[in-house]
Amino acid sequence: MTLDIYNVLIGIISAAVFQFVIFAVHIRDYKKEKFLLIWLLGTGFVIAGFFSSFLARNEDIQAYVIMVHNLLLILGQGLYYISLKKYFKPKDMIKNYRLDLGLVIFFLTIFSVFSQNITIRMISNSLVLLLFSLFSLRLLNQNRSEDIRRGSNLFIISNWINIVFWTYRILAVYFVLPKFPRLYEMIIVMSYLSSLMLCVLGSLGLIFLINQRLTSMLEKEKLKFMTIIETSPDSVVVTNLSDGKIVIANNNFMKKMQYSMEELLDETTVSIKIWKDQCSRDNFLNAIKNSENIEKYEDYLYAKDGSKFLGCISANKMSIDGEEYIISIIRDVTKVRETEKKLLESERKYKELAEQLKLEKEIAEKNSLTDGLTGLANRRYLEDRIFYEFARMKRTWMELSIIMIDVDYFKLYNDTYGHMQGDECLKIVANELNNSVKRATDLVARYGGEEFVVLLPNTGKEEAHMMATSMKKNIEDLKITHELSDVSSYVTVSVGVATFNRDTKLPCNMLIQQADEALYLAKDYGRNQVVAANL
Incomplete structure (x- = not known):
């Protein structure tokens, strides 16, 4: 061949x-x-x-x-x-x-x-x-x-x-x-x-x-992937995007959900009732479809025995050989959220307590500077303001006037009408004095007993005298009956006025004494009158 x-x-x-x-x-x-x-x-x-x-x-x-x-x-x-x-x-x-x-x-x-x-x-x-x-x-x-x-x-x-x-x-x-x-x-x-x-x-x-x-x-x-998910401290599960069928799950997931791998394979997350219902799974699915990954998505998940926990889910969408999957990392945040709730409640109570303490502090501070009977500034606050206004007077050319007022024969008023009526009389007098001043810088204070002091920054001698006279008249016009008074059938006041400027040689603590001495002269001259200190 x-x-x-x-x-x-x-x-x-x-x-x-x-x-x-x-x-x-x-x-x-x-x-x-x-x-x-x-x-x-x-x-x-x-x-x-x-x-x-x-x-x-x-x-x-x-x-x-x-x-x-x-x-x-x-x-x-x-x-x-x-x-x-x-x-x-x-x-x-x-x-x-x-x-x-x-x-x-x-x-x-x-x-x-x-x-x-x-x-x-x-x-x-x-x-x-x-x-x-x-x-x-x-x-x-x-x-x-x-x-x-x-x-x-x-x-x-x-x-x-x-x-x-x-x-x-x-x-x-x-x-x-x-x-x-x-x-x-x-x-x-x-x-x-x-x-x-x-x-x-x-x-x-x-x-x-x-x-x-x-x-x-x-x-x-x-x-490598299984090693990674098994070493994860959280529950990890991989599911089909289309139907939610479980592909892989780590031991933490199986332990948390109380299922074996044989029970999970070829089952969907809905069929084993991990979600409350289909609607819960659809909400999660819509969230992952709108973006490639989601973080801190929270919903209640259910274990085999029906117990539930609040799961915080971080999920990524991935594609393998044309098939789309979801890899989900789940963390039980039930206790965390309960703790956060308690902390928020504690924070709310703390804020309420802080507000209450602040209010009480403001009230206490106000009480420490306010006379409890008349609501006027008390003697302590008056002395602080005199010190402040005296220093300001020394820095400027402004004058400073002090008016001291005493209710005439107030002891007799108390003995005749009683202490309660006496207190009511002081409140009325205090209110009238307070209404007589117009400037925010002017101060009316109760000095003690039936004595009142009016502090008038940037006020000269004549203006102070006019103010004192007006106050005296306004008190008398109140027509508060005082039958045992020697000067009038109504409550009257005696007034002493002292005016200072930056040239005064007197120390700060001696200013009010000058007004007091003028008041003494007003009483000595027969009461119900205004006397200015000769400085």
């Missing part, structure tokens, strides 16, 4: 093109992986090398076709090796390309492509491809791990087949082919088959490598 190398080549090319298309479709989802594109390019060179063999029938260009064929085959398998290097990413990748090996491959490639001697060309071509297989085998053995065991096994097998074949081909070309030239076509067909074996098995192995690596990465990420 005569072997038609071109019929065999058509079959080989068909298989190679088919696996090229399959591989191209597969790497469409992994465009970012540069090593896949390099491998696909290498496969393209190998297929192009197979196609070039058809032109070898033309004896005029046969030698050139063989050169192109060998070059494309070497480039293709060289790119396979570079793709593997790119995949494993060994340290000092550039330094691993030894200069001497590079030169050997370069010269062998020159001989395998451009040599006119068939034996030299076939041997050098076999050596280059053998070296690529050895380099690839070494790389696979150095980086072999359990994660990529199945994929790397296919690579190792295909490269061992190549190594064995190219070794036997070198021996066959050197020792057998010269004696049996008819075996040439057989050796060529086996070369094509070997290249196809590496192309197909290598591509399949690369697919396995990718899938195994992704599976391993997913397992590691899942383990």
Whole structure:
């Protein structure tokens, strides 16, 4: 039977093109992986090398076709090796390309492509491809791990087949082919088959490598994720966004909700009644749909035994393989909110108490400066104001007047009408005196017993005298009956007036004494009159 190398080549090319298309479709989802594109390019060179063999029938260009064929085959398998290097990413990748090996491959490639001697060309071509297989085998053995065991096994097998074949081909070309030239076509067909074996098995192995690596990465990420959620002090649960079906939950969640993992899987948060009702879950769902994540969302959640707690939920929406999930971190804040409520209540009571104390303090301060009977300023406050106004008088050219008033024969009034009526009389007199002053700076104070003092800042002698006379008249016009008075049948007052300026030599505590001395003279002169101190 005569072997038609071109019929065999058509079959080989068909298989190679088919696996090229399959591989191209597969790497469409992994465009970012540069090593896949390099491998696909290498496969393209190998297929192009197979196609070039058809032109070898033309004896005029046969030698050139063989050169192109060998070059494309070497480039293709060289790119396979570079793709593997790119995949494993060994340290000092550039330094691993030894200069001497590079030169050997370069010269062998020159001989395998451009040599006119068939034996030299076939041997050098076999050596280059053998070296690529050895380099690839070494790389696979150095980086072999359990994660990529199945994929790397296919690579190792295909490269061992190549190594064995190219070794036997070198021996066959050197020792057998010269004696049996008819075996040439057989050796060529086996070369094509070997290249196809590496192309197909290598591509399949690369697919396995990718899938195994992704599976391993997913397992590691899942383990990492589970480690993270298990170490979380809070309850963590992952649910489907669409129906609320539980996917993963940590031990804290199961303990809090009183469910086992078997009870939770394939159940929804509504079906196991974690939420009060569907409406509660819908409210949470609307909140998470309006934004990618929510924080401190609070609602009551229910455990298996029906007990409830106030859950503070922080949730994130994430997408995995086109499916949307919600990862929720739940913290029981029932006690925290109760404590906050108590603190707010305590704060409210504290504020009320503080306001009450403030009011009481103001009242106490007012009482300490106010006469309890008449509501006028008391003697203590009067003395403080005299000190202040005296200092102001010394700083300015303003005058200061003091009026001292005494109710005439008040002891007789008390003995006749009683102390209660006497107190009422003092209140009426105090009110009239207070109404007689018009300026905010003027002060009316009860000095003691039936005596009153009016402090008039920025008031001269004449003005003070007019004010005193007006007060005396106003008191008498009240017509408060006083039958035993020697000066009138009504209550009257005696008034002493003293006016000072910055030139006065008297100390502050002597000012009121001057008004008192004028008052004494008013009493001595017969009462119910105004006397000004002669200063």
